[in-house]
Amino acid sequence: MYVRVDPADATPIYEQIARQIKFAVASGALQPGELTPSVREMARQLAVNPNTVARAYRELQDEGILTAQRGVGLTVAKDAPERCRKERERWVYERLKQVVDEALRAQITPRQLERMLRDLLRSLPQQENTP
Incomplete structure (x- = not known):
């Protein structure tokens, strides 16, 4: 999954991450049931603080876009x-x-x-x- 952040953008980085994941889901680049990268992996790829990725992921979980699978990680929800x-x-x-x-x-x-x-x-x- 390709996500890019722009530190010069006025939009907070966690919102940029969440929006791009939503767009990836909307376009079919991320399918229901598919795993997202771990917080650490995504933070490493984007060179951002893991707390920033964790906040984006929490927001996506709260909105029902991502679902926690015990022992597996976060997956895209069926109706996402x-x-x-x-x-x-x-x-x-x-x-x-x-x-x-x-x-x-x-x-x-x-x-x-x-x-x-x-x-x-x-x-x-x-x-x-x-x-």
Whole structure:
């Protein structure tokens, strides 16, 4: 599992870790029942304090994304993918809302903004599962 943290980001590192794990679950990179790296291993990979990883993992457990398996470690919960997809969609929606608000404050019309978004979407590589 690939997780990256950005110390320059204003988002706390434990939140960056938790969000990236959620996105990995949402995308299918982490499957239900799959083990996450141990706290020590993840901390070593990211060069962060183990308490930071432990906090991210506790948050994910509290949200029902990860489940503790006695003697094994933390695994992805069965219903986690759907929960993570919904949260990822909500997070992206909020970011888009911020961009739209900023564009409107800059006096960009909704029609101009729609054209920009359409152009941007057209410029992206096409994916096989695009609806």
